[in-house]
Each structure stands twice: as C-alpha cells, then as structure tokens.
Amino acid sequence: MRRQIMESAGIQRLFAAVTTLLPAQPAAEAISTSFKLQTPSISRVAIPQVVKTALLGGLIPLLLLVAWEAVTRIELVPSQLLVPPRQVLATFLDLLNSGELQGHLKISILRVLLGFSLGTSAGFLVGAILGLSKRAEKYGGPFFRVLLQIPILGWMPFLLLILGFGELFKIVFISLGAFYPMTLNTFEGIKGVSNEYREVGRVFEFGRLKLLRKIILPAAVPSIFTGIRLGLGTAWMLIVGAELVAATEGVGYMMTMGRQLFQMDVVMVGVVLVGATGYLMNHILKIAEQRLLHWRNTMHA
Amino acid sequence: MNYLDYVSRKISDVYSKSIVLLIIFAAWWLVGAYKLADPTILPPPSKILRTLLELAKEGDLVFHIKMSILRVIKGFLIGGTLGFVLGILMGLSKTAEKLVGPLFHAVRQVPLLGWMPLIVLWCGIGETSKVVFIAIGALYPMVLNTFEGVRGISREYLEVARVFEFKQLKLITTIILPAALPNILTGVRFSLTISWMLVVGAEIFSVSAGGLGDMIWSARDTFRMDIVIVGLIIITLIGITLSKSVKLLETYFLQWRKTSH
Amino acid sequence: MADTETLQIKNVHKTFRVGKQDIDVLEDINLNVSAGEFVSVIGASGCGKTTFLRLLVGLEGEYQGDILLNGKRLNGPSINRGIVFQNHRLLPWLTIEKNVGLGLESKKGNNKAQIVQDHIDLVGLKGFCKSYPYQLSGGMSQRAAIARALVNRPEILLLDEPLGALDSLTRMYMQNELERIWKLENITAVMVTHDVEEAVYLSDRIVIMSCRPGKIKRIIPVPLSRPRDRASYDFMRIKEEVLKEFHLQAEEHFAYSI
Numbered sequence: 112m113r114r115q116i117m118e119s120a121g122i123q124r125l126f127a128a129v130t131t132l133l134p135a136q137p138a139a140e141a142i143s144t145s146f147k148l149q150t151p152s153i154s155r156v157a158i159p160q161v162v163k164t165a166l167l168g169g170l171i172p173l174l175l176l177v178a179w180e181a182v183t184r185i186e187l188v189p190s191q192l193l194v195p196p197r198q199v200l201a202t203f204l205d206l207l208n209s210g211e212l213q214g215h216l217k218i219s220i221l222r223v224l225l226g227f228s229l230g231t232s233a234g235f236l237v238g239a240i241l242g243l244s245k246r247a248e249k250y251g252g253p254f255f256r257v258l259l260q261i262p263i264l265g266w267m268p269f270l271l272l273i274l275g276f277g278e279l280f281k282i283v284f285i286s287l288g289a290f291y292p293m294t295l296n297t298f299e300g301i302k303g304v305s306n307e308y309r310e311v312g313r314v315f316e317f318g319r320l321k322l323l324r325k326i327i328l329p330a331a332v333p334s335i336f337t338g339i340r341l342g343l344g345t346a347w348m349l350i351v352g353a354e355l356v357a358a359t360e361g362v363g364y365m366m367t368m369g370r371q372l373f374q375m376d377v378v379m380v381g382v383v384l385v386g387a388t389g390y391l392m393n394h395i396l397k398i399a400e401q402r403l404l405h406w407r408n409t410m411h412a
Numbered sequence: 413m414n415y416l417d418y419v420s421r422k423i424s425d426v427y428s429k430s431i432v433l434l435i436i437f438a439a440w441w442l443v444g445a446y447k448l449a450d451p452t453i454l455p456p457p458s459k460i461l462r463t464l465l466e467l468a469k470e471g472d473l474v475f476h477i478k479m480s481i482l483r484v485i486k487g488f489l490i491g492g493t494l495g496f497v498l499g500i501l502m503g504l505s506k507t508a509e510k511l512v513g514p515l516f517h518a519v520r521q522v523p524l525l526g527w528m529p530l531i532v533l534w535c536g537i538g539e540t541s542k543v544v545f546i547a548i549g550a551l552y553p554m555v556l557n558t559f560e561g562v563r564g565i566s567r568e569y570l571e572v573a574r575v576f577e578f579k580q581l582k583l584i585t586t587i588i589l590p591a592a593l594p595n596i597l598t599g600v601r602f603s604l605t606i607s608w609m610l611v612v613g614a615e616i617f618s619v620s621a622g623g624l625g626d627m628i629w630s631a632r633d634t635f636r637m638d639i640v641i642v643g644l645i646i647i648t649l650i651g652i653t654l655s656k657s658v659k660l661l662e663t664y665f666l667q668w669r670k671t672s673h
Numbered sequence: 674m675a676d677t678e679t680l681q682i683k684n685v686h687k688t689f690r691v692g693k694q695d696i697d698v699l700e701d702i703n704l705n706v707s708a709g710e711f712v713s714v715i716g717a718s719g720c721g722k723t724t725f726l727r728l729l730v731g732l733e734g735e736y737q738g739d740i741l742l743n744g745k746r747l748n749g750p751s752i753n754r755g756i757v758f759q760n761h762r763l764l765p766w767l768t769i770e771k772n773v774g775l776g777l778e779s780k781k782g783n784n785k786a787q788i789v790q791d792h793i794d795l796v797g798l799k800g801f802c803k804s805y806p807y808q809l810s811g812g813m814s815q816r817a818a819i820a821r822a823l824v825n826r827p828e829i830l831l832l833d834e835p836l837g838a839l840d841s842l843t844r845m846y847m848q849n850e851l852e853r854i855w856k857l858e859n860i861t862a863v864m865v866t867h868d869v870e871e872a873v874y875l876s877d878r879i880v881i882m883s884c885r886p887g888k889i890k891r892i893i894p895v896p897l898s899r900p901r902d903r904a905s906y907d908f909m910r911i912k913e914e915v916l917k918e919f920h921l922q923a924e925e926h927f928a929y930s931i
Contacts (some may be wrong), residue, residue, distance in 0.1 A: 128484045166515065167507065167510040167511050168511070168514035169514070172514075192533070192534060210658075221443075225443050228521055230650070233571060250432050252427045253430065253432065253433060254433055254436070255434045255647075260648050260651065260652055261644060261647075261648045262609040262612055262647060262648070263609070264612045264613040265612050265617065265625075265643070265644050265648070266644075267616060267636075268616070268628045268631065268632035268640050269641070269644060271551070272454055272632055272635065272640060275416075282547050285519075305759065307758070307762050308762065309765060310594055310732055310762075311758075311762050311764065311775070313732065314730060314731075314732070314733075314750045314756050315750075315752055315776050315778065315779075316750060316751060316752050325764075325775070325778070329764070330764075330767040332443060332477065332766070348523035348524060348525050349525070350526045350718075351523050351526045352525040352613065352617070355617055356616070356617065363525075363526075366526070366530075367530040369529065370530075370533050378530050378533055379525070379530045381529065382522055382526055382527065382530055383522075385522055385523055385526040386518075386519075386521040386522035387521070389522070389523055390521040400837065404766075405805075406765050406766045406805045407765060407766075407807070
C-alpha cells in the first residue's frame with residue numbers, strides 16, 4: 112500500500128523536471144579530472160577562476176547574440192521571424208514605460224498567488240491527513256494515487272467546460288497545479304519522520320497534538336517546503352498556459368497577442384519575462400527556506 | 413487455515429483499495445440516474461462507456477492515439493538523444509559544462525508552456541512546432557540525469573580503469589556508461605512521461621489535426637464532456653503504461669544492481 | 674532491604690510475533706536494582722538487551738511478568754524514567770536549551786529556565802544553550818542527551834549504549850563524566866552496553882545475558898572503590914571474569930600481566 116503511494120514520488124521528481132526548478136545536484140568532480148578534455152591554454156595567464164568561469168559561460172550566449180545580430184543585419188530570415196536584438200530591448204523598454212508590462216505581470220502574479228495559496232493549503236491538508244492517519248491512507252490513498260496520475264494539462268478542457276473562461280477557471284487550474292506536489296511532499300514528509308524522533312515524544316509523554324506540533328511537523332518541514340517550491344513552479348507554468356487560451360490580460364495573454372499580431376519582439380520579451388519571474392519567485396522561496404531550515408544547513412555540507 | 417487467512421487478507425486489501433473509488437463511482441452513477449446534474453456537465457458513466465465504444469468503433473480513437481504517440485516518439489527521440497549527448501559531454505568535460513551549463517540553466521528557467529508562442533511563430537502551427545515543443549520538454553530531464561549519472565560515478569571505479577590502463581573510449585563504454593545507466597534510464601522515464609504530458613498541451617495550444625489533446629480540446633468546443641472524460645481516462649492510462657514499461661525495462665537492464673548489493 | 678529497592682523485575686517474558694511465529698526474545702528475567710545503584714546489562718548483539726531496556730522505558734508495549742518501579746507496574750513511557758538513546762536523538766530543529774527543556778513541556782512553574790540551565794551546566798555544556806545539534810560533536814551531543822534525560826529529576830536513568838557511537842578516547846572521557854554525573858545526582862542507573870571495560874568501570878553490578886532467548890546468565894558484582902583504575906589488578910580480574918562468560922578470556926595476556 113504505502114510503497115505504491117511512495118512510487119508516485121516519481122511524479123514528484125517529475126514535477127521537479129517539468130517546472131525545471133530543482134537544481135542539478137552538485138556532483139563529484141571525479142570524472143572530468145580523469146579526462147584530458149581540460150581547459151585549454153588560457154590557463155597559462157593568471158586569470159582568476161571566477162572570471163574564467165564567467166567568460167566561458169558567457170561565450171556561447173555572446174556568440175548567439177552576435178549571430179542573431181548578423182542574421183538580422185543581412186536579412187537572412189524575414190524580419191517577421193527574427194527581429195534584431197536592439198528591437199527586443201526597445202520593445203521591452205516601451206512596454207515598461209507604458210506600464211503595460213507591469214500591468215500584465217501584476218495580474219498574472221496575483222492569479223498565481225491566489226491559486227497557489229488555495230492549492231497549497233488544500234494539498235497540505237490532504238497530505239497531512241493521508242500521512243497522519245493509517246486509515247485515511249488505506250482508504251483514500253488509492254483514490255489520490257489515481258487522481259495524481261492525470262496529466263494536469265488534461266484538466267484544462269474539463270475545467271473550462273465546468274467553469275467557463277473566467278477567473279474561476281484560472282484559479283482552480285493553478286491551484287490544481289500547486290495541489291499535486293504539495294499533497295505528495297507533505298505526505299512523504301510526514302511518513303518519513305523517523306520513528307526515533309517519535310519515540311522521544313513518547314518518552315516525554317507528549318499527547319497527540321504536542322507530538323504533531325513539536326516533532327512531526329518540524330521534522331516534515333523540509334519536505335513540505337520542497338512541495339511549496341515545486342507547487343509555485345507548476346502554478347507559474349500553468350498560469351502562462353491558462354492565459355494563452357483563456358484571458359484578456361496577463362503575461363500569457365500578452366504573448367498570445369504578440370504571436371497573433373506577429374510581434375516577434377513582444378513574444379521574446381514575454382519569454383524572458385516569464386523565465387525571469389519564475390526564477391525570482393523560486394529564488395525568494397529558496398532564501399526563505401534557508402532561513403527557516405538553517406538547523407540542517409551544515410548537516411548537508 | 414493459512415490459506416483462508418491469506419484469502420481474507422487479500423479480500424480486505426482489495427476492499428480498502430477500491431472502496432472509495434467505488435463510492436465515488438456509485439455517487440456519479442446515482443447523480444446520472446436521478447438527473448441531479450446537467451448531463452452535459454456531468455454525463456453518467458453509461459454515457460461515457462457508450463462514447464468510448466462509439467469512438468473506438470469509428471476508428472477515431474485509434475487515429476488520435478496514433479497521432480499523439482507518433483508525436484511523442486519523434487519529440488522524445490530528438491530531445492532525448494540531444495539531451496543524452498549534452499549530458500554526457502557536460503559530465504565528461506568540465507570545459508563543456510562551463511560553456512553550456514549557464515546557458516542551459518538559464519533557458520531552463522522559462523516554463524515549458526512559455527515557449528509555445530515563440531515556437532508557433534517560428535515553426536507554424538503544423539507538426540514541427542509540436543515535435544519541437546515536446547523535444548524541449550524531453551531534453552531537460554535527460555541532460556540533468558545523464559549529467560548526474562556520469563558525474564556521480566565513484567572515483568573507485570575510475571581508479572580500477574586507471575589500473576588497467578583503459579583508453580578513453582574503452583573507459584566510456586566499459587565503465588562510464590554502465591555505471592551511469594541507472595540515472596540515464598531514470599532520465600528516459602521522466603523524458604517520456606513529460607513528453608506524454610506535453611503532447612496533450614501541444615495539441616491544445618497549437619491548433620492541430622488529430623491527437624488526444626486535439627480530441628478533448630475540440631470536444632470542449634462542442635460541449636461534449638463525455639468525450640473529454642473518455643480522453644482524460646485514455647491519456648492517463650497510456651501515461652501510466654508508458655512509465656510502467658520503462659520501469660520494467662529498468663529492472664531488466666539493471667539486474668546486476670540487485671546481485672551486487 | 675525490600676523497601677530500598679526501586680526497580681523490581683519479576684519473571685519477565687517477552688515474545689515478538691514475526692509472521693506467524695512467536696519468537697521468545699526475553700525469558701524469565703529476574704532482577705532487583707536498589708536505589709542509587711549502577712547496573713550494567715551486557716551481552717552479544719541480538720541477545721535482547723536493548724529490548725530489555727526498551728521494556729524498562731515503556732516503548733515495547735505488552736510483556737508477561739512484572740516490572741515494578743517503587744512498587745508500581747510499568748505501563749508505557751513516563752517522565753519519571755529518563756532515557757539516553759544510543760544516537761543522541763536530539764531534535765535537530767531545536768537549540769540545546771529547547772532540547773533539554775522538552776521534558777519540562779508539560780510541567781507548570783516559572784523556574785523552568787533555571788532548571789534547564791542547571792542541567793546544561795551539570796553536563797558541562799555551559800555556553801552552548803543557543804547552539805543547534807549540528808554544531809556539537811558526538812560527545813557533546815550525548816552530554817546534551819544526558820541533560821535532557823535528567824531534567825525531570827527521574828527516579829531512574831536508563832542508558833541504551835549511550836557511548837556506543839563515540840570514538841574510544843572520547844568514550845573513556847565520557848565514562849568519567851557519566852560517573853561524575855551519576856554520583857552528583859545520586860540516581861539509580863541501568864545501562865545496556867557491549868563494552869566490557871565500560872561496564873566494569875561504571876557498574877556496581879554487571880548482568881550478563883545469554884542469547885536466544887535472552888536470559889540472565891550471571892550477575893557479577895564489582896566491589897571496587899571509585900574512581901576506578903583501569904590498569905589495576907582487580908579491575909583486570911573482573912574484566913577477565915566477564916570476558917570468560919563469552920568464552921573470550923585471554924589467559925596468556927593475564928599471565929604476562931602479573
């Protein structure tokens with residue numbers, strides 16, 4: 112029973128991949144040192160490592176930028192398909208100055224925050240109940256396992272039929288996106304609390320509530336936080352999706368309009384904006400996580 | 413006696429597993445039978461079954477499934493292969509990692525659906541845009557897992573290779589690839605599952621001819637909730653089958669892991 | 674005699690159900706521990722000594738026979754018994770101060786902070802009140818765990834291989850510390866260990882258990898004055914006597930050492 116639910120942990124890692132928010136784990140250096148494909152001879156000159164890394168990392172983006180500029184200069188492809196980099200920047204500034212960009216961004220973020228908080232709360236509740244009560248897990252587990260196997264994007268037509276194209280659809284759709292990973296991570300976090308810690312609570316004669324407050328919840332917080340982060344990432348991806356088909360404002364809408372009007376520059380600004388906002392939201396949560404979970408910082412070092 | 417024990421335990425197991433699903437199903441059926449809800453919003457189970465049989469008989473279903481699966485295969489092959497190569501390169505060479513890594517991680521920050529308008533502008537709303545979209549989705553987990561697999565190889569194995577004075581190519585084929593195989597297969601599984609999820613999205617977001625995503629999206633236009641639900645069920649079942657079969661493949665390929673532990 | 678006895682263990686049996694089989698883990702355990710006494714239980718791994726201690730803590734559920742603490746039958750865990758686990762089991766999200774204060778959670782009174790501080794001082798962790806467990810070494814963590822176990826002023830202190838996870842030098846040092854704290858607190862202590870020297874160094878009596886099912890094989894008194902000298906003849910003699918029970922005596926070594 113339990114193992115089968117745990118298997119759906121696969122889904123959770125899948126979320127990590129879909130929302131692309133979990134960092135690649137810092138891996139051992141063993142391989143590359145045993146290989147001779149090392150940094151070429153620039154290393155003779157004493158360039159600090161940080162600068163070297165930055166130079167190397169910036170090389171390909173720089174080349175791409177140059178190629179992009181060149182392609183637009185000699186008009187290799189129609190300007191409809193590839194506008195020059197300068198124009199993208201100009202459009203960005205235009206959108207910023209007119210306040211249009213901020214307006215779309217604000218509405219998207221508001222939707223995400225609303226849907227995210229609803230979905231996360233519901234996910235926390237369901238995950239906690241499934242994790243705390245053996246009976247709930249036994250009877251409810253299979254149902255949620257089936258539910259979480261349904262691809263989130265598949266819900267879109269279903270919800271649109273029931274809820275129509277309004278705000279409600281977007282909020283419910285986004286909260287579903289936050290609900291999935293939050294439920295799984297809360298459940299796993301609580302199930303994963305070591306019996307050793309639970310016994311400490313028993314030894315000190317903690318009642319159920321105290322055991323929950325003092326031992327189980329704090330021990331599950333790291334996993335729950337992962338659920339929050341993945342949930343926000345999924346929610347951000349889904350709002351863009353929802354606004355692509357059913358909105359009259361928001362970042363996704365801005366991009367759709369840009370596409371329909373063949374405004375390549377607007378679409379590109381949109382892509383960067385969506386990426387940067389997603390990164391920023393994840394980063395804020397990460398900082399909060401580090402603050403909140405400082406007690407395990409060095410344990411992982 | 414023991415046998416009875418076993419049987420009764422099995423029965424209670426099956427009971428607890430299915431009871432909630434059964435109750436929900438029964439409630440659904442009752443709502444339909446007593447017309448408690450608008451049947452266009454919540455069609456009864458019998459209607460779902462009829463629609464399923466209808467779609468199957470007319471060959472629509474097979475056509476849509478075929479379209480979706482073909483797109484997934486194309487996108488997965490392109491994205492997965494590219495991701496595999498990129499992951500191996502970044503894993504083997506620090507320079508490659510430093511060259512490609514920052515760009516890769518920056519690009520990765522864009523939510524997958526955010527690429528859709530750009531892809532449609534560049535590739536049109538035809539087949540290409542869908543395959544490209546799926547390929548991007550398949551690329552990420554493949555790169556990350558392959559990279560991790562190669563980097564995670566224990567120094568001990570590499571020292572074995574050095575003792576035997578393996579050449580680089582031999583090092584890759586005899587040590588690095590087999591040792592990274594578990595991670596690579598995990599990458600394959602995630603890539604495939606994401607591809608399957610994205611094909612539905614691709615078919616929804618860029619008008620398309622055929623495919624399960626198209627099927628449920630056009631059903632929404634014509635208020636055919638029954639088709640939407642049939643589609644959801646089929647999509648879910650195929651998704652589960654896909655990830656289960658790669659898992660089987662994993663256990664088959666990784667038998668050595670069991671004995672070595 | 675009988676009224677000074679704090680802990681009485683009478684005909685205790687414990688069986689575990691594994692699949693469809695009942696496995697006897699403990700059989701016919703009889704032991705009396707007097708107030709202020711330090712008793713060690715020693716045995717090979719898997720002989721049920723940890724189960725025995727967990728019964729005393731109250732973490733193992735039902736058992737046959739009687740375990741009486743001051744005449745009352747044990748039934749579930751209670752704060753009148755302090756326990757130090759092998760892995761310190763400090764909660765990593767709480768400071769040392771809060772960890773030590775866990776046992777006082779359910780108590781009323783406004784001098785709680787003072788009690789916590791006193792016990793932190795007692796185990797020699799002054800100045801580490803606001804530290805988190807990850808900032809402490811193994812020995813220091815175990816000190817904090819001892820303080821946490823003592824903070825309720827329990828009637829008996831139970832120790833489950835408390836120094837088992839430490840390196841041998843730290844372990845010897847902590848044995849001295851344990852003895853000092855035990856004397857200062859004047860508390861009854863029952864310790865499970867697999868380290869013969871540790872048992873001889875700390876105990877008034879050593880209970881030797883045999884395996885499968887776990888039974889008391891022999892009880893060896895240690896009538897040495899404290900602090901004990903690990904290199905003394907008497908110390909070595911008792912150590913040999915314990916080892917003999919495990920068929921591990923090193924006779925030649927003994928002969929040479931004279």
